[in-house]
Amino acid sequence: MAKPVVTSSEVRQILSETGAPVVVFDHVQLAFDDKVVLRDVTFTLIKGHTKIILGASGSGKSTALKIMIGLLKADAGVVWVNGQRVDQLTESELMAVRSDLGMIFQEGALFDSLTVRENVGYKLYEETDMPLADVDTRVEAVLGFIDLAEHIDKMPSELSGGQRRRVAIARAMAFKPSIMLYDEATTGLDPITATTVDDEMIKLRDLEKVSSLIVTHQLRDAFYVATHMAQRDARGHVEIVQATPEKERETEFIMLKEGVIIFEGDAAALRQSKDPYIVNFLS
Numbered sequence: 001m002a003k004p005v006v007t008s009s010e011v012r013q014i015l016s017e018t019g020a021p022v023v024v025f026d027h028v029q030l031a032f033d034d035k036v037v038l039r040d041v042t043f044t045l046i047k048g049h050t051k052i053i054l055g056a057s058g059s060g061k062s063t064a065l066k067i068m069i070g071l072l073k074a075d076a077g078v079v080w081v082n083g084q085r086v087d088q089l090t091e092s093e094l095m096a097v098r099s100d101l102g103m104i105f106q107e108g109a110l111f112d113s114l115t116v117r118e119n120v121g122y123k124l125y126e127e128t129d130m131p132l133a134d135v136d137t138r139v140e141a142v143l144g145f146i147d148l149a150e151h152i153d154k155m156p157s158e159l160s161g162g163q164r165r166r167v168a169i170a171r172a173m174a175f176k177p178s179i180m181l182y183d184e185a186t187t188g189l190d191p192i193t194a195t196t197v198d199d200e201m202i203k204l205r206d207l208e209k210v211s212s213l214i215v216t217h218q219l220r221d222a223f224y225v226a227t228h229m230a231q232r233d234a235r236g237h238v239e240i241v242q243a244t245p246e247k248e249r250e251t252e253f254i255m256l257k258e259g260v261i262i263f264e265g266d267a268a269a270l271r272q273s274k275d276p277y278i279v280n281f282l283s
Contacts, residue, residue, distance in 0.1 A: 021044045022045055023211070024044050025068075025078075025079055026042055026077055028042070028067065029041070030074045031075060037060045041256075041260075043261065043264060046211070049251065050225065050252070052251065052254070053216075054217065056217070059258060061216075062215055068081060069094070069098055069101060070094040084097050100179065102173055103183070104168050104169055104182045110164055110171075114155075116148070116156070117136070117143075117152045119156065120139045120143060120174050145173075165186070169204070173204060178210060179211045181212075182214045182215065184216055185214070185216070191220065195221075197221075202228055205230075206229050206230040206247075207230050219282065226243075248266055249266050251267065253267065255281070262275060263278055
């Protein structure tokens with residue numbers, strides 16, 4: 001009997017359901033010459049949940065993100081993003097997949113010659129036919145969401161490092177992506193400033209229902225995101241509070257060692273691991 005074909009509408013229906021996977025890595029492998037970067041990597045990111053990828057430098061953390069967005073092609077295995085098998089897509093087809101991904105990198109990569117307003121609205125100005133008034137409304141809304149509305153007409157050089165990272169988050173969320181990718185988003189920031197960036201990740205996940213994939217070696221930030229949640233108080237104000245046990249379980253850690261997943265589970269399970277490598281990494 002022929003295998004039934006899943007239509008695009010059925011895929012969209014599946015992805016709209018709670019608990020549906022939005023990212024799937026299925027036995028993914030990649031090597032550069034004789035150096036194996038990822039070996040048989042398999043994991044799933046559930047809609048509205050978070051995966052935090054930990055590991056030493058060179059363990060393959062950032063490589064996984066590059067494969068996901070199509071900047072690198074795996075040697076073997078299958079990668080699905082929002083129902084699209086990205087390892088089989090052309091560059092033009094990948095652009096459509098990337099349009100639903102918000103990407104934050106360590107440096108933030110703001111345009112120095114543009115104001116905060118212009119940076120945040122850049123993709124909407126350049127790649128859509130949205131009326132300018134509507135773009136401005138969206139920019140003001142996302143800057144309000146990250147508590148930087150008063151800086152809308154400043155230049156990036158007038159902002160602190162933490163503020164620049166948060167503006168980068170605002171720019172990524174301006175076009176309402178369903179998945180956010182963070183690659184060492186808090187590296188180089190002091191702990192207090194890093195927490196302001198962590199709070200934005202939490203707010204996007206819990207209030208905007210954005211799925212998150214976080215690559216980091218900053219343990220403090222990783223555990224903070226995993227063990228806190230955002231909610232609105234009776235007046236509608238956003239507050240960051242300790243996560244409930246159920247909410248904590250929606251964030252899972254992946255530990256990579258030399259390109260191999262040696263652990264996958266929630267924060268409590270990670271802390272309880274007796275694996276010598278993990279114990280040493282967490283110490």
